[in-house]
Amino acid sequence: MTGRYPADVDVAIVGSGPTGAAYARILSERAPGATIAMFEVGPTVSDPPGAHVKNISDPDERAKAQARSEGPFASEGGERVGGIVKTAQRRARPGTFLLEQGYQVEGEDGLPVAAFSSNVGGMAAHWTGACPRPNDGERIGFLDERGVFDELLDEGDRLLGVTSTAFDSSPHASLVRERLAAVEDDGREPHERVQRMPLAVHRRDDGRLVWSGSDVVMGDATRENPNFRLFDESLVTRVLRSEGRAAGVSVTDLRTGESHEVRARFVVVAADALRTPQLLWASGIRPEALGRYLNDQAQIVFAVRIRDFVPAPEEEGAGPAGLSEYSGVTWVPFTDDLPFHGQVMQLDASPVKLAEDDPAAPGSIVGLGLFCAKDLQASDRVEFSEDAVDGYGLPAMTVHYTLTDRDHAVIDRAKTEIVRLGKAIGEPLDDRPFMMPLGASLHYQGSTRMGVQDDGTSVVSPDSEVWGAPGLFLGGNGVIPTATACNPTLTSVALAVAGARRIAADLASSPE
Numbered sequence: 001m002t003g004r005y006p007a008d009v010d011v012a013i014v015g016s017g018p019t020g021a022a023y024a025r026i027l028s029e030r031a032p033g034a035t036i037a038m039f040e041v042g043p044t045v046s047d048p049p050g051a052h053v054k055n056i057s058d059p060d061e062r063a064k065a066q067a068r069s070e071g072p073f074a075s076e077g078g079e080r081v082g083g084i085v086k087t088a089q090r091r092a093r094p095g096t097f098l099l100e101q102g103y104q105v106e107g108e109d110g111l112p113v114a115a116f117s118s119n120v121g122g123m124a125a126h127w128t129g130a131c132p133r134p135n136d137g138e139r140i141g142f143l144d145e146r147g148v149f150d151e152l153l154d155e156g157d158r159l160l161g162v163t164s165t166a167f168d169s170s171p172h173a174s175l176v177r178e179r180l181a182a183v184e185d186d187g188r189e190p191h192e193r194v195q196r197m198p199l200a201v202h203r204r205d206d207g208r209l210v211w212s213g214s215d216v217v218m219g220d221a222t223r224e225n226p227n228f229r230l231f232d233e234s235l236v237t238r239v240l241r242s243e244g245r246a247a248g249v250s251v252t253d254l255r256t257g258e259s260h261e262v263r264a265r266f267v268v269v270a271a272d273a274l275r276t277p278q279l280l281w282a283s284g285i286r287p288e289a290l291g292r293y294l295n296d297q298a299q300i301v302f303a304v305r306i307r308d309f310v311p312a313p314e315e316e317g318a319g320p321a322g323l324s325e326y327s328g329v330t331w332v333p334f335t336d337d338l339p340f341h342g343q344v345m346q347l348d349a350s351p352v353k354l355a356e357d358d359p360a361a362p363g364s365i366v367g368l369g370l371f372c373a374k375d376l377q378a379s380d381r382v383e384f385s386e387d388a389v390d391g392y393g394l395p396a397m398t399v400h401y402t403l404t405d406r407d408h409a410v411i412d413r414a415k416t417e418i419v420r421l422g423k424a425i426g427e428p429l430d431d432r433p434f435m436m437p438l439g440a441s442l443h444y445q446g447s448t449r450m451g452v453q454d455d456g457t458s459v460v461s462p463d464s465e466v467w468g469a470p471g472l473f474l475g476g477n478g479v480i481p482t483a484t485a486c487n488p489t490l491t492s493v494a495l496a497v498a499g500a501r502r503i504a505a506d507l508a509s510s511p512e
């Protein structure tokens with residue numbers, strides 16, 4: 001042992017979000033004899049570890065869990081805690097904290113509300129759980145050519161516990177879907193039509209909704225694996241290599257301040273799309289594409305009051321806990337012709353609260369969100385400083401990010417489209433749609449992108465192994481090479497499945 005850590009393991013995983021958890025789960029299933037150590041810089045805030053904080057029924061306890069997830073200076077009730085972005089101000093969503101500095105360079109658009117979560121379970125302890133499949137240009141062509149992409153996405157569904165029926169009893173969900181379908185479905189293939197959003201949520205026998213977090217991804221297979229250990233409050237500061245090959249990690253125990261080296265045959269870094277390239281940079285692993293092709297989804301929002309709304313009898317006296325049940329979540333899939341991903345939800349469950357003080361009947365207001373796919377550029381990137389550091393003492397970040405003319409054209413189209421969709425459902429609450437500050441989607445991608453060859457435009461192979469660093473695998477939205485508009489977690493969990501299978505196969509072929 002070294003401190004509270006083992007001196008060596010087969011696999012070290014950095015980050016306990018859903019993609020790190022996917023590696024742990026697949027390895028537990030396919031290589032049960034392998035020793036695995038997972039390191040997470042944040043604290044454990046829910047039970048089982050990694051569980052979604054929405055499953056915590058006591059609102060004070062839930063707020064505490066959110067506050068403890070908010071980074072190196074997290075404080076319960078402090079300045080940085082929570083709030084929902086309603087204007088162009090920099091405000092973080094509960095459970096997240098913003099990039100303090102370097103989020104915008106003069107003359108560029110930047111990512112003013114680029115955010116992180118630091119807790120066991122990562123952002124998936126706070127997420128909405130929308131798990132749509134990528135479509136058309138969002139798909140990863142070389143994985144489709146190999147015929148593996150859909151099977152990996154199926155595995156992602158299994159690990160995340162994705163269902164489409166949790167809101168089937170919602171009184172207004174089918175009305176919303178029917179009205180959207182009437183104006184949108186013409187000419188679309190069946191899988192592209194307006195439909196229920198696949199969600200990482202299930203309903204317990206007593207009727208209560210349980211949102212999936214990393215706890216569900218890990219599952220009993222990981223929790224009951226005697227060779228798996230999760231270490232919270234453990235900051236990985238460096239990936240160690242020996243003759244180019246991954247050889248372990250340096251980790252600082254935040255409880256004692258002591259640093260340790262844990263040797264490992266394989267290292268997985270799944271530390272989010274900004275901190276994964278940061279850790280590689282800090283470790284001197286700096287492929288040309290590292291941090292580049294960064295892309296976020298510009299998010300347009302609009303709210304309407306459902307036309308001819310008839311409250312369902314069971315809505316009388318319903319408390320806030322039940323509010324998200326009324327209109328469910330509806331999905332308008334991305335297509336190459338309409339390059340936006342639509343998420344339509346009752347506002348109480350939506351990422352945006354536009355009608356906080358509206359006396360309207362519960363469930364009568366729905367929020368529409370259209371996420372736009374970015375025009376990819378190598379120059380959109382996160383850079384790391386040689387000397388300045390962030391709140392964790394790792395290389396400080398500077399984001400270079402600019403919307404192109406094509407991006408502006410897509411955003412303008414999305415604004416027109418969202419009004420059309422909104423008016424199909426009901427009466428608009430505002431004259432015009434609102435564009436959230438860049439970074440609000442929380443879907444940062446591309447910074448450690450996957451490719452078929454080491455040609456300077458990608459960081460990892462189709463198995464998520466870093467070019468030129470055998471034994472080092474990555475997880476997270478940063479690995480996604482396409483500009484998706486849809487919520488990316490299902491896709492990044494699917495890609496993590498392939499990486500974990502490769503490690504399991506390598507362990508089997510070269511047991512130590």
Ligand code: FAD
Pocket residue numbers: 014015016017018019020021039040041042093095096117118119120121122123124126127128129130131234235236237270271272273275276279442443475476477487488489490492
């Ligand atoms: P994360 O979940 O970010 O986990 C990374 C972990 O690594 C963190 O816990 C972090 O603390 C840890 N870490 C970082 N650096 C280090 C280090 N050096 N040492 C040790 N640990 C480290 N996505 C969807 O697909 N659908 C949605 O509906 C959706 N809704 C969202 C709503 C909200 C409010 C939020 C906050 C996010 C939402 N997302 C959604 C995004 C989704 O949560 C992320 O895509 C997903 O969690 C990414 O998983 P990950 O494992 O790659 O990274």
